[in-house]
Amino acid sequence: xxxxxxxxxxxxxxxxxxxxxxxxxxxLVVGTVPDHADIIALVRSSGADVIxxxxxxxxxxxIDAMRALHQDEPRPVVMFVDRTDPGSTEAAMAxxxxxxxxxxxxxxxxxxxxxxxxARFTAHQAxxxxxxxxRSALNERKLVERAKGLLMQTRRMTEEDAYRALRRLAMxxxxxxxDVAESxxxxxxxxxx
Amino acid sequence: xxxxxxxxxxxxxxxxxxxxxDVMRLGFMPLIDCAPLIVADELGLFTRHGVTVSLTPLNAWxxxxxxxxxxxxxxxxxxxxxxxxAGLGLGGVASALAVVSVLASQGNAxxxxxxxxxxLDLPQGATADPSNIAASLARAVxxxxxAGRPKLVLAVVxxxxxxxxxxxxxxxxxGIDPEHDVIxxxxxxxxxADELAEGRIDGFCAGQPWxxxxxxxxxxxxALATADIWPNHPEKLLAISxxxxxxxxxxxxxxxxxxxxxxxxxxxxxxxxxxALWLHERALPQVPLAVVRAALSTTLRRAPDEAPALFASPxxxxxxxxxxxxxxxxxxxxxxxxxHAPQGTDDIIxxxxxxxxxxxxARLAPPxxxxxxxxxxxxxxxxxxx
Numbered sequence: 001x002x003x004x005x006x007x008x009x010x011x012x013x014x015x016x017x018x019x020x021x022x023x024x025x026x027x028l029v030v031g032t033v034p035d036h037a038d039i040i041a042l043v044r045s046s047g048a049d050v051i052x053x054x055x056x057x058x059x060x061x062x063i064d065a066m067r068a069l070h071q072d073e074p075r076p077v078v079m080f081v082d083r084t085d086p087g088s089t090e091a092a093m094a095x096x097x098x099x100x101x102x103x104x105x106x107x108x109x110x111x112x113x114x115x116x117x118x119a120r121f122t123a124h125q126a127x128x129x130x131x132x133x134x135r136s137a138l139n140e141r142k143l144v145e146r147a148k149g150l151l152m153q154t155r156r157m158t159e160e161d162a163y164r165a166l167r168r169l170a171m172x173x174x175x176x177x178x179d180v181a182e183s184x185x186x187x188x189x190x191x192x193x
Numbered sequence: 194x195x196x197x198x199x200x201x202x203x204x205x206x207x208x209x210x211x212x213x214x215d216v217m218r219l220g221f222m223p224l225i226d227c228a229p230l231i232v233a234d235e236l237g238l239f240t241r242h243g244v245t246v247s248l249t250p251l252n253a254w255x256x257x258x259x260x261x262x263x264x265x266x267x268x269x270x271x272x273x274x275x276x277x278x279a280g281l282g283l284g285g286v287a288s289a290l291a292v293v294s295v296l297a298s299q300g301n302a303x304x305x306x307x308x309x310x311x312x313l314d315l316p317q318g319a320t321a322d323p324s325n326i327a328a329s330l331a332r333a334v335x336x337x338x339x340a341g342r343p344k345l346v347l348a349v350v351x352x353x354x355x356x357x358x359x360x361x362x363x364x365x366x367x368g369i370d371p372e373h374d375v376i377x378x379x380x381x382x383x384x385x386a387d388e389l390a391e392g393r394i395d396g397f398c399a400g401q402p403w404x405x406x407x408x409x410x411x412x413x414x415x416a417l418a419t420a421d422i423w424p425n426h427p428e429k430l431l432a433i434s435x436x437x438x439x440x441x442x443x444x445x446x447x448x449x450x451x452x453x454x455x456x457x458x459x460x461x462x463x464x465x466x467x468x469a470l471w472l473h474e475r476a477l478p479q480v481p482l483a484v485v486r487a488a489l490s491t492t493l494r495r496a497p498d499e500a501p502a503l504f505a506s507p508x509x510x511x512x513x514x515x516x517x518x519x520x521x522x523x524x525x526x527x528x529x530x531x532x533h534a535p536q537g538t539d540d541i542i543x544x545x546x547x548x549x550x551x552x553x554x555a556r557l558a559p560p561x562x563x564x565x566x567x568x569x570x571x572x573x574x575x576x577x578x579x
Contacts, residue, residue: 037384038393055259058252058381064284065352065379068533079259174436175289176544 005114006048007032008039008057009080018052018110025111035059040066048075050114055079076121078114123190140178147181150188216245217437217444220257220269223250223476224382224400225488226297226429226507227270228468233448233455235471242447242557250476253381254351255284261434262288268433268445270296274524276432276545278353281534289435292516293550294449296429299420300507301356302404303363304413305396306389309333309345323421327367334374348380348388348397355428356398358527359419372531383479389413400428401488401506402480409484414496420505425513427520442550449554452514459509465489515555518546 005027009015012034019029030046039059043051043066053060060077067074144166151162170180217239221227230248233239239246249266251257258279260266268290276290305313313329334345349357361371371377380388382403388394390412397403398419407413419426431452438445458464469486477485487493492501521542528534 037387039381040378056252056256058383060253060255061351062379062381064255065349067284068352069349069357069377069379174439179289 003027003114003118004030004047004049006030006043006046006051008034008036008051008053008059008063010034010054010057011080014080021110022114027111027114039063043075050076050078050118052078052110052114053080074121076117078117120190140176140181143178143181143185147184150185154188215441216247217268217441217448218247218249218266219431219448220249220251220260220266221476222254222257222270223252223479224270224429225402225472225477225485226300226400226509227476228459228472228489228507229296229452229455229509230270230431231471231475232458232468233451236455236458238451238454239448242451244444244447244451246448246451248475254354255286258288259286261290261432262286264434264436266434267437268431271430271432272351272354273427273430273520274353274355274358274528276430277521277525277528277534277541280541280545283353283533290432290545291435291438291445291547291550292430292432292521292545293438293445293547294431294452294554295427295514295516296431296452296509298425298428298508298510298513299418299423299505300428301359301398301400301419302415302504303360303396303398303417303419304386304389304404304407305416306392306394306413307411308392309395310414310416323363323417326416327363330364331367331369334369338374344374344376345395346376346378346393348378348385348394348399350382350385350399351379352533353528355419355426355524356400358524358531359422359426360398361531362527363417363422386410386412402477402484405484405488405493408494408497411497415493415504416495418505424505425508427513427517428507430516438547438550442553446550446553446557449551450557453511453554453558456509456511456514460511462490511558515548515551516546517548518542521546 003026005022007015007019007029009018009032012032015032015034019032022029030048031042033042035057036042036059039062043063051063053063063077144163147166148159148162151157151165152159155162157165166177166180166184169175169184170177173180219230221230230246234246234248249260249269251260251269254272254275257266257269257271258275261268262279271290271292276292278284279286279288279290281287312333313326315325315329336342337344347360349360351357357377361377364371364375369375378394380394380397382399385394385397385399385403386406387410389397389407390410396413396416397407404413404415408415419428431449433445433448459468466486469482469489472489473480473482473485489506491503491506493504493506494501495504522539525534525539525542529536
């Protein structure tokens with residue numbers, strides 16, 4: 001299936017470079033706009049499957065609001081950042097930002113980044129639904145037990161090692177144990193897909 | 194605090210924090226109520242409390258959220274529901290934040306088109322009475338439905354915003370179902386007055402100066418202040434990444450202390466001419482200085498041909514700056530009410546709202562500034578918080 005991409009970027013030179021790279025890779029670029037008065041209508045009418053956007057673009061709040069306000073099908077958003085920054089891409093992935101296209105990236109590689117973003121996004125959407133159930137069905141202690149069990153099963157860890165691994169991850173990331181456990185469960189499912 | 198007193202203290206650092214890495218990198222949006230950050234910077238209050246702060250202007254709330262999530266910023270000015278949305282990972286981006294201060298209370302305007310105002314047919318002299326407007330709006334919505342006319346279209350600036358939830362609360366209290374009886378849209382603030390002028394929306398709820406901009410364009414009337422829905426409701430927060438707070442609680446505390454002092458400076462109308470100049474230079478260069486100046490004052494023109502009248506502009510009183518978990522829980526309840534957040538306990542609020550950090554900061558802020566380091570008493574809230 002042809003992937004329909006909408007590019008929203010004030011930097012038209014960058015947008016054009018990415019657009020031609022994507023077209024060469026078999027994507028259909030449905031629009032390249034620096035800005036738009038009614039971005040939501042544009043997203044809908046263009047039938048875009050994915051939006052490639054500048055991280056700081058003023059239209060991002062409206063795009064982000066589409067799901068909560070309009071019950072639109074959420075779409076993955078892939079972002080440009082202004083400059084290459086080691087660690088940013090990893091941090092973005094960990095935070096759940098669908099993907100990152102850093103400046104200087106060869107236009108021909110954008111397609112690969114978008115494919116990863118779409119795959120991750122789809123998995124994430126499915127997981128969100130499942131996780132909502134998990135969250136209500138299990139209390140936090142049970143989440144930790146389940147993550148521990150998964151680690152023991154898939155990583156051949158002892159119960160004590162699994163618990164320590166979770167604890168360390170929680171401390172490193174400044175997160176609560178239950179949150180880390182939830183991420184581990186999500187990640188294990190993602191790897192099984 | 195007067196400008197003179199503030200100037201006297203600029204070059205006398207009171208605190209010297211242990212050598213730490215870094216600059217505290219904060220983001221802000223081009224709005225009147227980013228003022229505490231700009232003022233603290235201009236008066237050298239951050240430096241006085243021993244912390245170096247860099248301020249970055251942004252064009253979108255989610256850009257601020259994402260820059261914090263990927264570690265490019267330590268925190269910044271934020272809408273009340275945003276730290277909750279980030280903590281719950283709504284919109285796909287999860288980020289642990291701590292709310293350490295309230296930068297500004299109230300100050301948004303609900304602006305309706307001239308055509309809608311005419312349709313409401315308000316009783317003479319009752320154009321600014323919230324209960325009259327609510328009742329008329331409900332009648333208009335029902336009349337449109339009965340006549341098969343299109344639903345009213347109302348805009349807010351962003352989904353996880355005080356604007357969205359206060360407007361929904363107001364509509365619901367008037368017997369209007371915001372999900373079905375009207376159409377709610379998100380429009381970026383700089384376009385929102387033009388959308389009204391071009392008739393694509395019938396009204397909007399946004400921070401100033403965008404309501405006044407619509408009045409300037411002669412296309413709308415500021416019908417209500419969000420303070421009419423909840424007086425002195427918390428509006429903008431200072432939120433810091435939990436990782437930064439854990440790593441450097443003293444610097445975060447110093448930042449809060451500086452913004453509390455900035456609040457004292459802002460509370461004195463004698464300083465507003467100077468504040469307007471700073472805001473115009475650093476946050477709102479595209480908005481005329483006179484409009485910025487007017488947006489700070491408590492009187493403004495609600496309709497094109499009317500004399501300026503009282504308006505509940507952003508309130509920077511430091512007595513309102515302690516972040517209250519009770520208020521946090523109200524926003525979370527609204528997010529659940531409209532299906533934006535999953536059901537569950539309010540535990541997340543206790544992790545995000547950190548009045549303890551504010552209280553530490555309140556002890557640092559000089560007593561000469563008349564600071565009362567107590568948690569403000571319970572504010573009047575919309576009915577369903579009770």
